[in-house]
Amino acid sequence: MKPKYNIGDKVWYATTRSVERWLTCPCCCGDRFVTVITGDGKQHQIMCQECNTGGWEDHAVGSKKYYEYETTSREVTINRIEVQGDKTDYGTVDYYRIEESDLFLSKDEADARCTILIQERNKAELDRALGKHDHKRTWAWNTAYYRKKIKEAHRDIEYYTAKLNAAPKKKDEAV
Ligand SMILES: [Zn+2]
Numbered sequence: 001m002k003p004k005y006n007i008g009d010k011v012w013y014a015t016t017r018s019v020e021r022w023l024t025c026p027c028c029c030g031d032r033f034v035t036v037i038t039g040d041g042k043q044h045q046i047m048c049q050e051c052n053t054g055g056w057e058d059h060a061v062g063s064k065k066y067y068e069y070e071t072t073s074r075e076v077t078i079n080r081i082e083v084q085g086d087k088t089d090y091g092t093v094d095y096y097r098i099e100e101s102d103l104f105l106s107k108d109e110a111d112a113r114c115t116i117l118i119q120e121r122n123k124a125e126l127d128r129a130l131g132k133h134d135h136k137r138t139w140a141w142n143t144a145y146y147r148k149k150i151k152e153a154h155r156d157i158e159y160y161t162a163k164l165n166a167a168p169k170k171k172d173e174a175v
Contacts, residue, residue, distance in 0.1 A: 003081050003083060003088045003090075003100070004088070004100055004103075005078055005081075005090065005100075005103060006078065006081075007078055007079060007080070007081060008077065008078065008079075009077070009078045010075055010076070010077050011075070011076060011077075011078065011103045011104060011105060012073050012074070012075055012076075012103065012104045012105070012106060012107050012109065012110035013073065013074055013075075013076045013092070013095065013098055013102060013103055013110065014071075014073055014102045014103075014104065014109075014110040014111070014113035014114045014117065015072050015073065015074065015095075015102070015114070016069045016070060016071060016072060016114055016117055016118055016121065017069070017070055017072045018067035018068065018069050018070075018121075019067065019068050019069075019070060020065060020067060021065070021066055021067070021068050022063045022064065022065055022066075023063060023064055023066060023129060023130075024062070024063055024064075025048060025050055025051035025060075025061075025062050025063055025064055026050065026064075026130050026131050027048055027049075027050035027051065027131060028048035028050065028051060028060065028062060030062040030063065031048070031062065032047065032048055032051070032060040032061070032062045033045050033046065033047060033048060033060070034046060034048050034139060036139045036140060036142075036143040038140070038143055038144070038147075044143050044146070044147075046139070046142055046143055046146065047059075047060045048060040048062070049137065049139070049142060050064070050131050051063060051064050064129045064130075064131075065129070066125045066126060066128065066129035067121075067125050068122060068125070069117070069118045069121045069122055069125075070118070071111055071114035071115070071118060072114075073107055073110035073111050073114055075107075076092040076093075076094065076095065076098075076103075077092060077093070078090045078091070078092060078103075079091060079092055079093060080092075082097075087099075087100075088100045090103060101113075
């Protein structure tokens, strides 16, 4: 397929840039903790997992980072053309690879393409930040897991304490 543009052509590249933003955590509303009530009616306050930054220690921050995309269409000069089958990529001084569908003759056309890209990317980012995705681990799962771990730890303490006290006691030894 013949490339739409030629080397030396000045065209508009529909590109976006992302800006870091923060929103209040939709799960703990910034409190960093959530209350879970289990089937036995007990209330448990556990660290929010939605805004937990992870790592070795639990660390919920009460807010979630997301990226907001902005239009930054810019004029570029093509200095490289790469045709592979029915796909044509272009290169410029600043960009190694630009798809033909992101290059336009006018800034207006490039901006229009950006508007579509931004809408898609912003929606995906917000959905992610607002937690509109499947949680592998629910709050109930976390609560049940913590309780199970505590029970196991208690069992371990009893077990190893018994091990330490396994030797037959000498007469008169203080207990
Ligand atoms: Zn949270």
